[in-house]
Amino acid sequence: MELYQCFNTNITNKKVMEYNPREIEKRWKAYWDKNEVYKVSNESNRPKFYVLDMFPYPSGAGLHVGHPLGYIASDIYARYKRLSGYNVLHPMGYDSFGLPAEQYAIQTGIHPAVATEENINRYRQQLDNIGFSYDWSREVRTSSSQYYKWTQWIFMQLFKHYYDQEADKALPIDQLIEKLSKEGNANVKAVCHEDTADISAEDWNGMDEKEQQLFLLNYRLTFPEKSYVNWCPALGTVLSNDEVKDGVSERGGYPVERKLMQQWSMRITAYADRLLTGLDTVDWPESLKEQQRNWIGRSQGASVKFALENAPEQKIEVFTTRVDTIFGVTFMCLAPEHEMVDVITTDEYREKVDEYRTWTASRSEVERMQEVKKVTGQFTGGYCIHPFNGEKVPIYIADYVLAGYGTGAVMAVPSGDQRDWDFAKHFDLPIVPILDAQENMEEQADATKEGKYINSGFINGLEYAEAVPQLIEWLEERKMGRGKIQYRIRNAVFSRQRYWGEPVPAYWKDGVPYLIDEADLPLELPTVDKYLPTETGEPPLGRAEEWKYKGKYDYELSTMPGWAGSSWYFYRYMDPNNENEFVSKEAVDYWQNVDLYLGGSEHAVGHLLYSRFWNKFLFDLGLVPQEEYAKKLINQGMIQGVIEFLMLQKEKIDGYSRFACADIAKKEMEELGTEFAKIPIHIDYVQNYGSNSSYVDTDSVKKFVDWRPEFKDAIFECGSGVYHKGMFKPHVDAAGSHLMTISEVGKMSKRYFNVVNPDDVVERYGADCFRMYEMFLGPIEQAKPWDTKGIDGVSKFLRKLWSLFTNKNNEFAVSDDAPTKDEWKVLHQLIKKVSDDIERFSFNTCVSGFMIAVNDLKKMNCNKSAILKDLIVVMAPFAPFVTEELWQRLGGQGSIHQAAYPEFNEDYLKEDSIEYPISINGKKRASAEFPADASKDELEKAALSLEAIQKWTEGKTIRKVIVVPKRMINIVVG
């Protein structure tokens, strides 16, 4: 009771106690802070456990009730593990570089660091409100130079390494240089650019510094190159593939176009295979793994070279997954951007080819996607030679062939591929069947692998499995092709033409990029006058005055993308203040990797793939001990909001806008074809929101008009009357408006006026109630709508819990008497249920478990401290505040959050008798209590002698009786 005194409260003297969450929460928050209850040490003889949340981007809008869902779940898990004897690392930080702060800076001139700081403070306040057990002394911010120093450092390591395919890992570039100087690259098996030249040692040694450096860029794991990128003019930056959705930017929905630019890239393709196979070693949701597999897109096939008819030394390389169909090739298709188009095109066709290329270049991604079904293309006039039968194959260009995939060229087999078939039909090209099992060749392509080959030279009569190896052998012997594995994943563009990101620690000298000295890290963001590109189109960093390396060399002016800082942050938490390393060996050896990672599935192919890539690289360098950094991952589902719409007629009536009741609107749409628009309305104005009887009354119409003055003269028509300019004119005897709205479930967002702020919920019901209610809504990984109405149930439950500790007069009253058998049973049932359910991340059923236990104990009028003390420990991870209060009142030692989870004792669950359901033919007809130790025979006899059962067996043959001891009895009659 000492504790109370330090808070200067006379609560201990006061016998009357009412459940007052606000007071309790304030008290224990302060106590936890003062006593550093959640501080974690890197030294402990307890086993380690690392529970990680995906850290948030601190947006200006603050948190809504959907955001903390995952944080609450992970907090419960972390607290549970702590009570169970683990040393738990449970940190939080901020992914604080990002576009919104910069957009805001452009508009207001306020430095993004200032706005970001403000947003972080707001986030922190909101998070603190909910009672998380983060060790805030380990907080990280990606935008702090002490953090991004190490992001830059890792970037430098990537630049200094290449991927050696023989070692199957990243090796220092110096080792490559040594090889090149001794034997050239003939024996170098490394991941590099497709067009890397074959060089000898003499070639290498004859190169000057600049040539050598440029040559090495073919191998480095990060490198600048000119390539086609997703350029977003509205945002003024390039975007990575995962930031583009349906041809528009994911953030903001601005159009994106293809543009050739010099960009830094990350050679993630070097790790494609390991990123794929590594998925089999982690416990992640299957759907998420599948998304990564699709994104990596491994396909096994062959690459085949087709020589040009007029220039046999020049060859077009294609990739195919169906080399067995090669005798069905009747034409060749190249991407319009393909580099050999100029060589191939004959003078006769040059004009048309140029026309087609100009046309495709002018089309946006969106247009291309909308017209997927339309067949377009252009003959080049050129031919290539079929490697197997020497026939002439016409070469076309067509935009269905993507420059970015494979070699940008396909061998077209119209009999087996629907797109090739469509193209062949359109341009009247031959369709040659190649398998005797192919059918309906006149109507569509048939991609079957069944049957025996026909029209196929030396593989005629063979089957698929026999033909493929023979074809590949034939090609390899003649150096005209080889078996090949192709990946869909592209190297990741790493440059952003923005201000608010990590500066790239590199400078340019004579057109060659060099790293700055490690001693010069961090390379801090310079001050600029404006956050816009320069007049010459350079990124904002180009505005920094006197910003040159060693006073003379130009720095790289682009910054790193958002995923840079988030690709390794989980290590920084282990050792957040280390000034000499990104993480110390001791720290990372102790914590190893993340045991449980919680976050949204929207990061499936972005953050979660890039971070695995960086981790594998750090693993190759021996800097981290685990090849996969997150053993188990759970996606929390989105909490959705109710969206309420008023129906606005698109056409004005006598110059007035007209809103109609939802059912009137529906009728008019169906019968008259009247067009309506859905106008979102603030859910607070809507009665029965979220149901199919939702409506707005006259008062609410007035509020709506005040809020949206552009509708102040609008007509609001419903079944009971018409509201216009402040007056409601009823039909017959209606009292007021009853304007039906349309309810939908969707995103919680400002634009739908349905955002619920956790602060408001906590203010009203308390953090414990908020936490438990979020969990109670349903399974953690499922999307579900937020509905504040249901929270009363949880609130009542907490009061009921409280009432176990008090008597009728609200006085604290617990008893030291020995609990009854039934009381012990309730407690131990709960202990088992909750630990089992937490282990399988079923938090919603834990909450109902608590309700059941408290209901049962209340019925028994249980106020035994022996029961109540264990009960609140089991509940502490869910409701940290009220359990701490009750723990202290019971005279518990230290904080409840440092107590031990009670041990489950099965003896308490043993029963003398068991209630058996008794079924006839599988349908329950009766139930009866029998001794727990009754034998099968006894149970059968007893069941058959029951009156309620004899009624069903009378006059029938008993064919079989199934007795499952302790479960059920089933009697089969016929």
Place this chain on the structure above:
RNA sequence: GCCGAAGUGGCGGAAUUGGUAGACGCGCUGGAUUCAAAAUCCAGUUCUCGCAAGGGAGUGCGGGUUCGAUUCCCGCCUUCGGUACCA
């Protein structure tokens, strides 16, 4: 189209290895308390026939395996998420 997940009361959802379908909560109905209301408490609440006792049906649809299926198998339908001229 392809890949993944899911379909259970008025609603959120439970049923962990095939064993009493609908736990728990919301809402609703009735009652107690109250001058009244809020709050609280008690009872009921899958649908259906019936005054009741007691029947019948029932976990998206259609089949199957089984003494017994929300759970396993086959075929469909719907919804959500992802992805897409990927050769």
